[in-house]
Amino acid sequence: MGVSSIFPPISSILMVASTVLSSEKFIKAIEISLRTFALGMTLALLVGIGLGALMARVKTVREILGTWVNIFVSAPISALVPILMGILGIGEATVVATVFLFAVFVIILDTQVGISKADRSLVEMGHSFGANRYQIFTKILILSALPEILAGIRLGVIRGVKGVVIGQLLISIIGVGELFELYSKHFLMEEFWSLVIVVFAFALLLSEAIAYCERRVEYYAGSR
């Protein structure tokens, strides 16, 4: 078998793509992937922004968690997936947890940086007009840190996409992971590559969408 069977011409990939994309198996795989991705990302956003903000504002929390977050942000989380499987079972819960772990740490770090370097004089201004702690947080700190938080979310989303694919690959009985496994085992390279293109395009599109939001924010935060 030659290289051409591993890298089939793009024309034949595109021809197969239309049948793959409309197949029931594919739609179901995408459904599962999107669901687990969305769930994992939502958790990562909530926990990431929450913990990041806490770490920026409360010294004790920062001292307890700081080192761990820094270790995990650079650690290869994939190595933990087998353990997750042992705890959460071979199914969607493990994928959700993988997405969460892939995404959450960079969001924590960026949120923390954004909030700790938020404009002090804006906080003082808020106090002078009688803002309470909650108002200072929601009306000033979060918005002031938005450029950093969005950068964290973009990096988190990119990692989350990796998480959903790696999680499913390692489990290999659900979602796109199952399809990747199926196609490569049976040497269905056209199908395999059309799936790759879809996943790559999805990741790029998401990242670009968030980058667009970032540019909008940078635009009005230009005078910081």
Add this chain to the structure above:
Amino acid sequence: MSADSIVKLKDIGKIYDTGVEALKDVNFEFPVGKLSTLLGPSGCGKTTLLKIIGGLIDATSGEVWVNGKPISGPGPDRAFVFQDFALMPWATILRNVAFGLELRGVPKDERLDIARKYIKEVGLEGFESNYPHQLSGGMRQRVGLARALTVDADIILMDEPFSSVDEQTRRKFQEDMLDLLQNRRKTVIFVTHRIEEAAYLSDLIVLLSARPGSVSQVIKPDIDHSGKCPDEIRRDKNYLDIIDNIWRELKVYLC
């Protein structure tokens, strides 16, 4: 507390965590409805004192009384104008001006109407939907002034409001500010290191000594703003004498 004073400082002292003693035994009563200036050499604790009056910094010792009651933090009776404007870059001019009212829970339509009124009064009509970075320094400080006026506080605290504004803009802004404040019976406490500015604007100049700052002298410029054009005042003998006096007083701390 005498009947016509609104802010009273009792033995105010401030020692920073670093051990620096910024203020010592500051006693003063600010008269109601007047523009009083805190003037002194740099590092004498002018801004610190203003922020203590605003409730933004706690004094190490002593008390601030406002309207006959000791304060324990910021309050609706005082509004602050900041040296660096402190405008939210993500919010429009309209929302920035209405922000004090937003924090107080005033309904949106009502607070935006009030904000529009003051934006017009400070001369920024047409800029409501712009963002702060699209405005010049002088215009941004007008936004800061409008924001302080919307909450209708009795006392307006201004921390070197014109220091980041260029000279030509500053003069025009000073006139406009005097006009705005003239009919409102606001008490203004104004921090500056510029002698001319203090002499030109103030009913009362409080000279602070060098660190640790305390009140060294009180001067009443008594300049008649009515009927005279600003440039005439700036050539007035009385005005020039006051500047000279203050300079002689302050020079002591420089050597």
